[in-house]
Amino acid sequence: MNLSASLVLEQVVNGVVTGTIYALVGAGLTLVYGTMRVLNFAHGEFFMLGGYVMLLTIAVIANPTAGILVAAVIVFCVAAAVQRFLLRQTHRNADATFAPIALTLGVSVVLQSGALLVFGETYQSINYFVEGTLRIGDFRIAWQRILIVIVGLGLIAILAGFLRFTMLGKAIRATAQDPDAARAVGVPIGLVHTLVFGISGALAAISAALVSPLFAVSPWMGTTLTIKGFIVTVLGGLGSFPGSIMAGIIIGVAESITVMLTASEWREPFSLLLLLFVLLLRPQGLMGAPWSRVT
Amino acid sequence: MVTRDVIQRAGLHVGQGARRFTFAVLGLAALAAPVLIGDTYLLTIATQAMVIVVFCLSWNLAAGFCGTKSLGHQAFFGIGAYVAALTAVDYGYSPWIGLIAAMIVAGLAAGLLGAVILRLDTLAFTAIGTLAFAEIVRISAANFKEFTRGELGFWGIPPLPDIKLPFGRTLNFDPGAFVNYYLLSVLIMLAVYASYRFILASRVGLIIRAIRDAPSAAQACGINLARYKLAVFIWGGLVLGLSGAFYAYQIRVISPSSVLGIDLIVSVLAMTVVGGIGTIHGPIVGAIALTALGELLRPFGDWRMVVDGAIIIAAMLYRPNGLLGTR
Amino acid sequence: MLTVQSLSVEYGLVQVLWDVSLDVPNGSIVCVIGPNGSGKSTVLKGICGLVPSRRGRITFDGQDLSNVPCEELVAMGISVVLERRKLFVGMTVRENLEMGAYHRSHRTHMRERLAFVESLFPLLAERRAQLAGKLSGGEQQMVAIARGLMSSPRLLMLDEPFLGLTPKMVNVVASLMRVINKSGVAILFNEQNVELALELSSSGYVLEGGRVAIAGSSANLLRSDHVRSIYLGE
Numbered sequence: 099m100n101l102s103a104s105l106v107l108e109q110v111v112n113g114v115v116t117g118t119i120y121a122l123v124g125a126g127l128t129l130v131y132g133t134m135r136v137l138n139f140a141h142g143e144f145f146m147l148g149g150y151v152m153l154l155t156i157a158v159i160a161n162p163t164a165g166i167l168v169a170a171v172i173v174f175c176v177a178a179a180v181q182r183f184l185l186r187q188t189h190r191n192a193d194a195t196f197a198p199i200a201l202t203l204g205v206s207v208v209l210q211s212g213a214l215l216v217f218g219e220t221y222q223s224i225n226y227f228v229e230g231t232l233r234i235g236d237f238r239i240a241w242q243r244i245l246i247v248i249v250g251l252g253l254i255a256i257l258a259g260f261l262r263f264t265m266l267g268k269a270i271r272a273t274a275q276d277p278d279a280a281r282a283v284g285v286p287i288g289l290v291h292t293l294v295f296g297i298s299g300a301l302a303a304i305s306a307a308l309v310s311p312l313f314a315v316s317p318w319m320g321t322t323l324t325i326k327g328f329i330v331t332v333l334g335g336l337g338s339f340p341g342s343i344m345a346g347i348i349i350g351v352a353e354s355i356t357v358m359l360t361a362s363e364w365r366e367p368f369s370l371l372l373l374l375f376v377l378l379l380r381p382q383g384l385m386g387a388p389w390s391r392v393t
Numbered sequence: 394m395v396t397r398d399v400i401q402r403a404g405l406h407v408g409q410g411a412r413r414f415t416f417a418v419l420g421l422a423a424l425a426a427p428v429l430i431g432d433t434y435l436l437t438i439a440t441q442a443m444v445i446v447v448f449c450l451s452w453n454l455a456a457g458f459c460g461t462k463s464l465g466h467q468a469f470f471g472i473g474a475y476v477a478a479l480t481a482v483d484y485g486y487s488p489w490i491g492l493i494a495a496m497i498v499a500g501l502a503a504g505l506l507g508a509v510i511l512r513l514d515t516l517a518f519t520a521i522g523t524l525a526f527a528e529i530v531r532i533s534a535a536n537f538k539e540f541t542r543g544e545l546g547f548w549g550i551p552p553l554p555d556i557k558l559p560f561g562r563t564l565n566f567d568p569g570a571f572v573n574y575y576l577l578s579v580l581i582m583l584a585v586y587a588s589y590r591f592i593l594a595s596r597v598g599l600i601i602r603a604i605r606d607a608p609s610a611a612q613a614c615g616i617n618l619a620r621y622k623l624a625v626f627i628w629g630g631l632v633l634g635l636s637g638a639f640y641a642y643q644i645r646v647i648s649p650s651s652v653l654g655i656d657l658i659v660s661v662l663a664m665t666v667v668g669g670i671g672t673i674h675g676p677i678v679g680a681i682a683l684t685a686l687g688e689l690l691r692p693f694g695d696w697r698m699v700v701d702g703a704i705i706i707a708a709m710l711y712r713p714n715g716l717l718g719t720r
Numbered sequence: 721m722l723t724v725q726s727l728s729v730e731y732g733l734v735q736v737l738w739d740v741s742l743d744v745p746n747g748s749i750v751c752v753i754g755p756n757g758s759g760k761s762t763v764l765k766g767i768c769g770l771v772p773s774r775r776g777r778i779t780f781d782g783q784d785l786s787n788v789p790c791e792e793l794v795a796m797g798i799s800v801v802l803e804r805r806k807l808f809v810g811m812t813v814r815e816n817l818e819m820g821a822y823h824r825s826h827r828t829h830m831r832e833r834l835a836f837v838e839s840l841f842p843l844l845a846e847r848r849a850q851l852a853g854k855l856s857g858g859e860q861q862m863v864a865i866a867r868g869l870m871s872s873p874r875l876l877m878l879d880e881p882f883l884g885l886t887p888k889m890v891n892v893v894a895s896l897m898r899v900i901n902k903s904g905v906a907i908l909f910n911e912q913n914v915e916l917a918l919e920l921s922s923s924g925y926v927l928e929g930g931r932v933a934i935a936g937s938s939a940n941l942l943r944s945d946h947v948r949s950i951y952l953g954e
Contacts, residue, residue: 137516184706184710187710187713188710188713195516196456196462196662196666196670197666197709197713197714199662199666200662200663200666200667200705200708200709201705201706201709201710203662203663203702203705204663204702204703204704204708204709205702205706207698207699207701207702208699208702208703209702210698211695211696211697211698211699211701211702212699214695214698215695215696215699265818265822265827268811268815268818269819269822271808271810271811272808272811275808275809275810275811276806276807278770278790278806279802279806279807279808280791280808280819281768281770281789281790281791282768282770282790282793282794282799282801282802282806283794283819283820283822283823283867283871284791284792284793284794284822284823284871285791285819286791287791321655325524325528325655328520328521328524329525331517332517332518336517363532363535363536364532366528366532367528367529367532367533370526370529371525371529373521373525374522377518377521377522378509381513
């Protein structure tokens with residue numbers, strides 16, 4: 099095994115690339131859980147939808163930026179509609195804690211089989227946005243991958259700023275920290291829920307659009323991602339936005355290193371074991387609130 | 394006249410008893426139907442349904458009653474299936490022993506996982522923790538190809554051996570013995586159902602129902618909830634280990650995705666929630682309803698899954714507590 | 721100002737309040753007292769709509785509140801400070817106060833309100849940038865009440881405002897309530913310490929087992945046999 103410095107660096111950087119995607123996906127899930135206490139099992143399907151919208155848009159307008167924007171907007175609307183018309187109804191009955199989960203499972207099935215019907219069992223991919231590789235000595239990385247990191251981290255920074263500094267962002271944080279108190283000061287939490295769900299969908303869609311040149315678009319591209327998203331969310335601490343970012347990158351890099359050291363088939367169990375290990379020591383995740391406040 | 398008085402005075406009790414009797418008779422009739430109709434496809438589906446019902450019952454007791462929101466119960470099913478396959482093929486033991494071995498190993502696994510995970514039984518921790526465990530088991534099964542034959546599947550599992558009955562008859566479980574496999578699956582299901590009702594009616598059941606209705610109050614009474622949750626979790630492991638082994642000997646080929654996949658627990662969750670999680674018979678109703686629905690929709694080809702998902706959504710919109718749950 | 725008629729509240733299958741009626745006149749201080757578990761908190765939450773189901777008629781200055789969701793009460797001039805403060809622990813003191821004026825109509829006067837509130841609670845000006853979760857119980861209560869005042873309410877509802885406070889802080893909060901009331905804000909609060917509550921308020925309602933046992937002016941209640949024997953141990 100030739101562990102040259104450039105090889106290790108390449109693997110780490112690749113890990114950051116996948117980690118950025120995991121972070122985007124996990125961030126959406128954690129925002130949803132934080133404000134609504136719902137595990138959205140259809141999240142991977144929002145990702146998948148984003149991939150397909152990107153595919154279709156690119157076929158019409160060969161502009162990747164347009165594709166990403168269109169994907170984000172359309173999936174935002176779909177996600178918001180799902181929350182407003184379906185998910186919100188199950189929320190009314192506070193008794194049924196499993197109903198929202200089952201509902202999102204139903205949505206996931208409908209979206210995935212719907213995609214299968216419409217697009218068939220195909221794998222399609224699109225051209226790289228940016229061709230070429232960056233080379234520094236022996237180290238090389240495709241510009242497309244660097245783009246993913248730049249756009250992804252940029253998006254995260256914008257979102258973080260939004261949450262931290264704008265009134266709407268604070269309203270979202272308030273809803274996550276104490277829904278009753280938020281209502282008491284006049285935060286329209288119904289609107290917040292719909293908005294957050296929409297944002298999480300948009301984040302997933304953008305992630306899919308960014309990786310569509312690297313990985314094929316298919317009806318199943320979302321299934322493993324939902325699970326990965328949950329793992330990132332729990333590892334980072336449910337409801338913690340910074341935690342999910344951190345956890346996403348950590349898992350991405352950890353997986354990359356595992357692949358480098360062993361075979362790729364052990365990539366998944368390693369991150370799972372990492373998760374279990376952290377949970378045993380710190381059940382609330384890396385940046386989760388202390389137990390009295392997490393349900 | 395005298396009898397009418399007596400019946401009237403018994404009042405509610407007779408009504409309840411009559412209702413239970415009717416359901417029992419209907420249930421037995423429904424169970425007998427596939428045998429009487431004799432169609433092999435129906436028998437195969439019915440056998441599968443029995444396995445699914447057992448899965449739903451075991452998950453319901455843990456998740457619906459104890460609040461253990463596990464997404465990893467499929468691990469025990471798969472462990473049972475693989476133990477059954479390995480003991481019969483690689484070690485040459487009789488499959489009847491394989492059934493027992495599967496139960497024991499799966500039960501042990503449940504005990505180990507439960508001891509670790511159940512200390513802190515919250516949605517996130519339990520759900521994702523058990524899911525992670527199940528996925529580790531699944532991927533290990535796919536990767537340790539020398540033992541498990543990997544993703545290509547473990548073929549050539551022997552069927553259950555014949556049972557010699559008195560009067561020179563034998564009960565055979567050859568591949569073509571659909572009726573016998575079905576009857577055995579019914580027997581297993583009834584045994585599991587009996588133990589399920591027994592647990593619920595016992596002192597353990599009282600505590601479990603207290604946990605379901607008012608967990609903080611139960612805890613305040615000084616009951617060691619974790620111990621009871623663990624017991625239910627291990628029972629689930631034993632039951633699913635048995636089911637998994639039965640499945641292995643019936644279908645005779647298993648793979649990591651068929652016995653350890655996430656879609657197993659997802660279906661079970663959907664069926665139990667639609668039927669009514671935390672109710673006694675909800676899991677059975679949900680399992681039968683959604684399995685039957687799946688079969689009825691088969692002619693629709695790829696539309697089948699879409700309609701399936703839509704029905705689950707509709708069920709959650711109109712009956713969030715399930716068909717048998719409160720309105 | 722606020723009239724509650726026959727409020728009944730259920731938590732699922734369990735009924736907690738039966739036919740509770742009360743009245744908060746303009747500019748007054750009204751208290752709801754009674755033993756633990758009698759439903760005092762539920763009365764306030766029921767008025768705000770923070771309970772799963774309620775029946776009864778609630779009017780504020782003639783407007784019917786029965787179908788108004790909690791988040792719209794602030795705009796109408798009702799501010800509620802929930803029990804155990806329920807601050808946004810991940811936000812600073814200043815951000816908590818800003819959230820108090822979340823509604824658009826209140827944001828325009830944000831700066832003046834902040835100045836006013838910080839003049840009432842000088843402590844808050846010092847602790848502006850500190851995370852609310854790191855403050856002591858008494859300080860958190862200050863922030864909670866201050867946050868409630870940010871929307872210039874005409875009615876301030878306080879759920880167990882003295883819970884967990886040192887005797888010194890209790891006095892501070894009590895005199896603050898008097899000051900706020902003098903500036904024209906009506907106050908409805910609940911409290912376990914009967915003597916304290918009746919001395920602070922002009923009228924009171926004694927809640928027992930989810931029902932109003934007796935009610936009247938605080939002076940009369942202090943003198944009544946019922947209150948004296950059961951709650952004041954005389």
